[in-house]
Amino acid sequence: MPETIFNPPGYQKNNKSKKIVIIVLVILVLLVAAFFFGYFYQKNKWSVSDIFTFESDCAKEGGSISVTGKFKKCCGSLKPVRPYRMIDTAQDTKPLLLTVDFYKGDIACTGLPGGMDCVRCGNGKCGKGENICNCPQDCKE
Numbered sequence: 147m148p149e150t151i152f153n154p155p156g157y158q159k160n161n162k163s164k165k166i167v168i169i170v171l172v173i174l175v176l177l178v179a180a181f182f183f184g185y186f187y188q189k190n191k192w193s194v195s196d197i198f199t200f201e202s203d204c205a206k207e208g209g210s211i212s213v214t215g216k217f218k219k220c221c222g223s224l225k226p227v228r229p230y231r232m233i234d235t236a237q238d239t240k241p242l243l244l245t246v247d248f249y250k251g252d253i254a255c256t257g258l259p260g261g262m263d264c265v266r267c268g269n270g271k272c273g274k275g276e277n278i279c280n281c282p283q284d285c286k287e
Contacts, residue, residue, distance in 0.1 A: 203216075203217065204217055204218075204219050204220060204221040204222075204264075205217035205219070205220050205221060205224070205264040206221055206224075206264065207221075207224055207264060207265065207266055207273060207274045207275065208263070208264070208265070208273070208274025208275035209263070209264050209275070210229070210260075210261045210262065210263055210264070211226055211261050211262050211264060212260055212261025212262070213261075215261055220262075220264035221264065223266070224264040224265060224266055225264070225265060225266070225267055225268075226262035226263070226264055227262060227263055227265050227267060227275075227276075227280040227281065228257050228258075228262060228263075228280060229257070229258045229260070229261075229262070229263045229275075229280065230247070230255045230256060230257055230258065230277060230279035230280050231255075231256045231257075231258055232253050232254070232255060232256075232277055232278065232279055233246075233253065233254040233256065234252055234253055234254075235249075235252050235253070235254050236252040247279075248279075250278045250279060250282065253278055253279070255278075255279035263275040263280065265280065265281055267280070267281035267283070267284055268281075268283060268284065269284065270284060271284055272284045272285035272286075
């Protein structure tokens with residue numbers, strides 16, 4: 147190596163030590179990242195796949211959506227409807243302790259708290275998640 151102001155006599159570049167320092171820094175960064183991912187996974191019970199949301203991450207027919215749940219929207223042309231508990235008042239003679247939203251004949255419809263159900267209401271078939279309370283046009287009985 148020629149002698150210059152930047153390379154005084156007897157100076158030898160030591161690329162090996164620079165490589166070692168870089169490798170050690172990379173390892174430290176990876177360890178810190180692994181620690182934080184592990185800590186937040188244990189604390190919040192999420193996974194790396196939860197960071198990335200894809201179009202396929204939607205509730206299928208009969209599934210549920212909510213603000214705090216896994217799914218935030220219904221897939222494709224499915225419609226979100228309020229879930230209802232159906233109580234057959236003709237067979238269940240005990241007094242109703244729940245607030246009844248409305249009646250469909252002998253069926254008392256009580257809205258359930260929380261999210262919404264994803265249904266294919268309006269296709270003429272009483273499908274998953276549909277009942278006389280949330281989709282009367284498909285479910286006649």
